Amino acid sequence: MRHLPIYLFIYVYLFIAFFLGCLALELTPVTDPVISEVGGNAMLEIKPPGVLVSVIWTFSPAAIPVVSWTETNPVIGAGYENRVTLNTATGSVELRSVNLSDAGVYTFQGTTFTSGREAFNGSVTLEVYEPITNVNVKPSLAQPIANQALKLTCEVLGSQTVSSRLWLKDGQPLSTSDRITLSVDSSVVSFNPVLQSDNGEYQCKASNPVSEVTSTGYRLEVNYGPEQASITAPDSAAEGSSITFTCSAQSIPPCDYTWYFNGKETAQGSQYKIASVSNADSGSYTCVAWNSVTGRNTSAVKEFNVTESGSGSGSGCLKAEIAQIAIGTLSGIALLLCLSA
Template sequence: MTFKDAVRRLFLLLVCVPGTEGADGWTVTYHNTTSCALKGSTVEITCTFHHQLGINDRGVTAKHTFWFRKQQDNQRVDLRTNRTYIGRVRYHCDSDRCSLSINDLRESDAAVYVFGLITSQGSEVAGEPGVTLTVTDLQVTKNQNNNHMCQSRCPVSNPSYIWYKDGEKIQGKPDQTSYRTTSCALQGLEKFPSPPECNSGNSCATVVNVERSICAFTGSSVDISGIFYSDYYYKLSPLWFVAEREQQKWDIPGNVYQRKARFQGFARNGQLRLRITNLAESDSGEYRFGYKTYSRTYSFPGTTLTVKDPDLKVEVIWTSTGGTLVCQSSCPFSDRYSFYWYKNNRPIYRETSPVLKGHAFSEGRYSCGFERYHSREVYAPRIPTVSRNKEVVEGSSVNLTCSTDANPAATYTWHRSNQSLVSPQSLFHMSSVQLSDSGDYYCTAENELGKTRSQIVSITVTYGPKFSVLSVSPSGELVEGSSVTLTCSTDAYPAPSYTWYKDNQVLRQGSVHFYNFSSISSEDSGVYKCQTENHIHRKISQLVSLEIKKAWKQKATGIITGIFLAFILALVILWICRVRATQGAGRTQMQYWRDNFSPLCALSCPRLKKKGKRSVTKHGADVDQRSYEAQREPAEQQGELFYSTICFSHDHNKAIYSNVHLQKEKEDEVEYSFVRLDGPSPRHQEDVSALYSTVNYRTK
């Protein structure tokens, strides 16, 4: 930082004083409790602030920050809305630090300045006790050695001064040569010299400028005024106003009005005034008062005039009592100007102050004006509009843009189903969209004048078929004449179209996801598949083979299968009976047989009516006579084995089994029949329904 900048921003950063706790647990710490600055310079006051639990804890934030001047009535008026500070103050604040800058300091600016904030919960916090500002001017004094000294009440480290004698800049310090006045200024602040100091033993005249600097708008008029003091009578005719701009000087006679039509000089009884009308930027410069005596000409530091375009704009300032509009311009506010306010391009009568309060600013468009100049309108955000991709495909990126018309510029917040999203910008970007991102979105736009909300935008993520599965109903063997349905299942959005194939030949295309055979035939046999497709992707199902059997083949197959199963069942039954027959013995088992299975035997062995004779054995068994006679033939005449049919009598008192020998004379040679019936045993509880006959044929 240059020395010039150091001087222009005179403020003390000696110590960092302990913080003072305000309301709601907020602490404000000032870098210094006192500050001193020169008249016409710029001062900066800085502080830090924080919450005891930390910013954003429990949702506590500093929503608005401001500075105010401590007053006896304890009113906290934002300096930006104070008429005497409008255009001269600036805030520079962030999340935990805020500074106040005041330029073109005046003696009336000496006061105590306090930092304040408005929390997100609506409470107002003041960081007492604040910073005490002192505004002073330079003074020329002499020390014991009669040397000139330039002093002020503000401490300045390593100062560098500029000296003037009789209003003219000199090199180094003034000596004891003949001159009337001496003044000094800090380097970098030459426009703000000390008042002229008369040299001892000399009579002198001085000029006190009413204003050290003036800022005026192009096209307007301005009066530059001063007061002339003298300790004895001077012949002041003629008087001169000296204008200096870009190293050029020209004189304006104080009592002549024809020099330039726009310049009018006036000097009477020590009152000095120069009026300039229809100001132009080229009129900027320093205007000084001068006079001539018989011997020389004198001039004094004057008033610096700056001419600018108004560059009007309305600043919206939020206070604890609501919004306030301030008409800012390129020049600090001055009572010489009157402003006008407009709502929706219509004048608001009786409003000439640069500050406008007490209106529903969210319902209109406001602007301010001065003469032919007019500011831009300020207004709350209009209903935002949301633009997005025409289609949102799974895995792609999506941009949602919230736009509105607002002045000041709006800040944006994105919401999904009433939940705020972390994206405080007009653009909301999703890099890789998933199905879970589908939902309702909207944005809000907010500035100091109001808050509005957009319409809801529904986002539906589209995707191609994730799979294709072909199923057959009914499952199992298919027969001619039955109803068969093929179903193609998938998951896709938007809904896909379906293409059906048989042996790679297209059967049908459309939106129907099933293919039905009301009466299927053998000609429908083949390999089937389906394809699901939308504009994003497509999927082909697995192959399904259909084999259609004819109806008579199915019946024949059923009959054959039934016969085969019956045959197997009969074999099983015979095998079980044989096993049990070989295991059982005794009268008890035979009794069990007669009780349970003699009816079955009666049915399976009906009596012969015509062919052959039947004999009854001594135990009650009927014997087929033809079989008996055949068996009595010599064994050598029998070419094959003959069996005997034996049925038991229903008389339960008769013998259970019988040994039958057909040829008594040859009993030692042939055993024709041995019959044994097993009853139930502990290990075999199944029903016994078979009767076995054992015939042994012996050959001599």
């Protein structure tokens, strides 16, 4: 029975604490939630309604002691040594070198004194995020080809938390359409199909509550062709003259060219030169343009004729002049014969 007053005192104390807790002022923290990055510092700031007398901070839901103070030196909880600083004037707590396990709800209880003691309590949520360290744009094809499907993926490194992704083309927000679409989380942009008009520099800007990083530019160059092959060369040339056939086609990357004469392969390259043509060079010249990336080819044909050397209009004039001289000479001889008779 002699221990009854002690138990009674404990029960009374718990009852009073519970009663005061019910009557305590619900105090709103200055900032809620508080956001911090891994390795950073977090300020759990409150402003009590009077002169602070005591305060205790715990980490929910297990009510792990963080720090407590009652007009003496603060008592730091296990695991928080050298990481917690308590402002004994306001009851605010600075938590240093936070990590992901520090994220959660922190509750506080305390008393102030103005005209009398007044209890207060409340809570504040701490959110901790890993910062984004790098962002890369990854194409689904190393060499995109026109009129085929292509995807660009925004790869985020350093953090599992990505709040938003923004795609840029040539420094401006990417416009979407029925052909250009984004995934639900904007991590992938799909071109169905990709066209030459999509050429440009693409970037992905990723952000979370503690960081924002923009990728380096990915230069999209759509491979296509060849298209519109043509041969540049005269239709004919005099025997013994030099001639150059030039083949061209629209293509990315540039084409490989193969020449055929009357159906037989004869040369490689965009130009085919003959130093001195002969009658044997008359015929059909075909250029085949081939794109090694698209696997496509196209061709052009040129008919070429070799004329006799000196068979031009100047030669005809010379023959006429010779004929006239011969006729004049014969006329003179005839006149002399008539006079002598």
